[in-house]
Amino acid sequence: MQEECLICKAPLEYLVRDEEMECVICHKKEASKARCVNGHYVCSNCHTQGMDSIFGLCLSETSSDPVGILRRMMDLPFCHMHGPEHHVMVGAALLTAYKNAGGRLDLPDALQEMYRRGRAVPGGACGFWGACGAGISAGQFLAIATASTPLAREPWGLSNQMTARALDHIGRVGGPRCCKRDSWLAVLAAIDFVREHLGVEMARTIPVCSYHQQNNQCIGRRCPFSAASHKRPKVAFVCVHNSCRSQMAEALGRYLAADVFESWSAGTEPRCQIDPDAVRLMKQVHGIDLEQTQYSKPLSALPPIDIVVTMGCNVQCPSLPCAHREDWGLEDPSGKDDAAFLAVMAQIEEKVRDLKRRILAGEWGECTSALAASSAPASH
16 A cells, blocks of 8 residues: 555645644644645654654664664554654664674663654655755764764764765665665665774665555666566475475465565475375465476476575485575475374465565575675665
């Protein structure tokens, strides 16, 4: 669903000059340039209600990847497609990742300060101030991390350079605004800047956007995070016979995640047919006829593969190079009752959904970075 007005979902309009508006939620009156075409106005305080939930997330994080942390914030209920909450979230994700990567700061105090500063940047700053709030948030992060003040020398200079770097990344892509895109651009700029100037190495992953359907102004392939601009990694599900677990995984991968990765399967000693119980239950539960779309095949029948997933049978694939490999540790239900099959099928579905989430979130380290490098924003 495309998201605009929080009250009626109608498109927003932006005025040239401030007008006095009354928030339809708290009824506070204040000057603003933004409302929906039906006249609804929601103040920044009401728009960001529930944003305090990011503190619990940040304080429990152990990751040094600010893109992944930010993605988890974006999926919290309080976060909308666009809005001033992103002006806090960018800095909070960076402070958390910086601390976890070895940066020295008091994280609870730093997050409170980020909350106060980020909330002072209003929605629409990108268009009306010529300074996107996500880019400003990256500068605020560096100012907090380096204890900058108006009288400081090096921290003052670095903080302003950080803001300029982030805004340059954002401005080069061009408008209209997208709070998700601009937040990721600001974070990626900050990762590089901190490594260059502070010597702290935060993890750097490139996200693939899954929010475009909520954005009326999505710029499509022009966005560096557009799924259409990224190569879909090829995932091979491998077991010994390629007759049961790997076949169900391939089918569920095609069914649940075809927009994110290509699904294949193979076996080291493939059988001549797919397990009839797997065929019957996949058709019964998911409406997928394995015999119509799939067949057992050897490893040699696979194309070049990016990600290899073994099912849990200690399969060795020395002739199958890949960028990432993992084992799912699944019990083989062959020859067992329907309950055993259904339990494994449910596990596979959960793991396929998680694999999709991790690829979208860029949580594959060097694997995902390599796959998405062609679309990564250039660093200075």
